[in-house]
Amino acid sequence: MSLKKNIPRDGFISLFLYALPLLLMGAWLYITGDKPWLRPPATPSIPVLKTVFQNLSSWGLPVLTLGVGVAEFLLGLYDKRWTRNEKILDMVCFFGSKVVIRPTVVYFTLWMLPLLLPGLKGVFGWIPLFWGFLIIAVADDLTQYWYHRLHHQVPFLWRFHRTHHSASYMGMAMASRQNIIYTLFFSQIYLTAAMTYLGLGYAALLVTGVKSLITLAAHSSIPWDKPLYSRRWLNPLAWVLERLISTPATHHAHHAASNDDGVGHYKGNFGNMFFIWDVIFGTGIITRRYPKAYGLEYYQGEEWYAQFLWPIFKSRKEGSELSAGGPEVTDEAPGYISPSFEKEEEDFVGKKYLYDWQ
Amino acid sequence: MTCQDIIILTRKILIGIVLAAIPFLIFFFGLKIIQHF
Numbered sequence: 001m002s003l004k005k006n007i008p009r010d011g012f013i014s015l016f017l018y019a020l021p022l023l024l025m026g027a028w029l030y031i032t033g034d035k036p037w038l039r040p041p042a043t044p045s046i047p048v049l050k051t052v053f054q055n056l057s058s059w060g061l062p063v064l065t066l067g068v069g070v071a072e073f074l075l076g077l078y079d080k081r082w083t084r085n086e087k088i089l090d091m092v093c094f095f096g097s098k099v100v101i102r103p104t105v106v107y108f109t110l111w112m113l114p115l116l117l118p119g120l121k122g123v124f125g126w127i128p129l130f131w132g133f134l135i136i137a138v139a140d141d142l143t144q145y146w147y148h149r150l151h152h153q154v155p156f157l158w159r160f161h162r163t164h165h166s167a168s169y170m171g172m173a174m175a176s177r178q179n180i181i182y183t184l185f186f187s188q189i190y191l192t193a194a195m196t197y198l199g200l201g202y203a204a205l206l207v208t209g210v211k212s213l214i215t216l217a218a219h220s221s222i223p224w225d226k227p228l229y230s231r232r233w234l235n236p237l238a239w240v241l242e243r244l245i246s247t248p249a250t251h252h253a254h255h256a257a258s259n260d261d262g263v264g265h266y267k268g269n270f271g272n273m274f275f276i277w278d279v280i281f282g283t284g285i286i287t288r289r290y291p292k293a294y295g296l297e298y299y300q301g302e303e304w305y306a307q308f309l310w311p312i313f314k315s316r317k318e319g320s321e322l323s324a325g326g327p328e329v330t331d332e333a334p335g336y337i338s339p340s341f342e343k344e345e346e347d348f349v350g351k352k353y354l355y356d357w358q
Numbered sequence: 359m360t361c362q363d364i365i366i367l368t369r370k371i372l373i374g375i376v377l378a379a380i381p382f383l384i385f386f387f388g389l390k391i392i393q394h395f
Contacts, residue, residue: 157370191382194382
């Protein structure tokens with residue numbers, strides 16, 4: 001069965017996965033006999049946590065991100081591939097997303113919710129932080145998995161996500177390098193904002209902080225995971241981590257320019273914070289090596305404004321997917337399931353893990 | 359922007375809404391049930 005045919009089946013499995021934290025919490029409350037909704041809503045028991053994650057989600061993450069970016073730049077990790085066009089695109093996407101779009105979307109969503117769901121503000125404020133974290137983490141990341149996967153596997157959505165894959169290098173800026181429409185209609189932003197309105201704000205802040213650290217590190221050109229593979233005593237930790245979260249190795253494989261180097265897997269590894277979704281749905285390949293090249297083999301260096309604002313602005317590059325009347329998807333677009341993909345998929349099933357498991 | 363672009367945008371927004379709404383409804387009704395079981 002092809003990966004595309006698997007979309008409805010995996011969708012149904014996802015409904016169960018969304019409900020799983022609720023089932024576990026329900027079972028826990030039933031077993032312990034606890035009824036936290038009868039108590040007044042509690043603030044986090046560790047006040048430091050609140051301060052740390054509030055700051056992390058406001059000014060902390062942008063400062064950290066810039067720090068990583070400066071380190072990558074000083075270490076020469078962008079090489080000479082960071083052309084003027086790419087620099088402008090990366091910076092416009094970074095500031096546009098972090099400073100303008102996301103804060104604005106969250107502000108207006110939280111402004112609209114009392115009108116759409118009157119009287120429900122804080123209604124689930126009784127949920128203990130641990131369970132709130134689990135609920136939001138699944139809500140946020142599984143939704144993003146699907147948002148991301150559909151942009152690879154549904155042809156008309158690909159051009160909204162193409163910008164994220166066009167760079168021939170990896171770096172922290174890749175985490176926010178997206179077309180404006182992709183960022184504006186990021187389902188998971190609205191879902192998280194709604195859960196915050198219902199009273200899971202602290203859990204949402206915690207998830208945002210942890211998720212941002214993991215995704216930033218997965219896109220960064222600093223390979224933090226390499227020591228886990230080279231030191232034998234750390235291998236069991238590596239085994240768990242590479243199945244649970246996105247590591248630089250597995251996520252870099254998703255950004256590979258080709259699948260032919262034995263590492264690249266641009267037709268899978270869709271997980272953002274958690275890699276476990278790829279393990280569950282069979283869309284992942286775990287690797288401990290890094291691809292030889294990144295980006296799109298057919299990349300034409302489209303103008304930054306076309307990559308950021310398509311379809312409002314189009315590229316002048318003839319034959320580009322982003323040009324007026326250009327193809328919806330080029331055959332070799334990452335993740336696109338062409339009719340000739342069936343054979344390739346059979347090979348994919350046979351090479352589930354690319355490293356020698358000991 | 360052409361008519362075709364507007365149609366693509368509309369389809370994209372609808373997919374976004376469905377992706378946000380389905381898990382939200384699961385959580386909302388699931389939590390309501392848990393709160394009163």
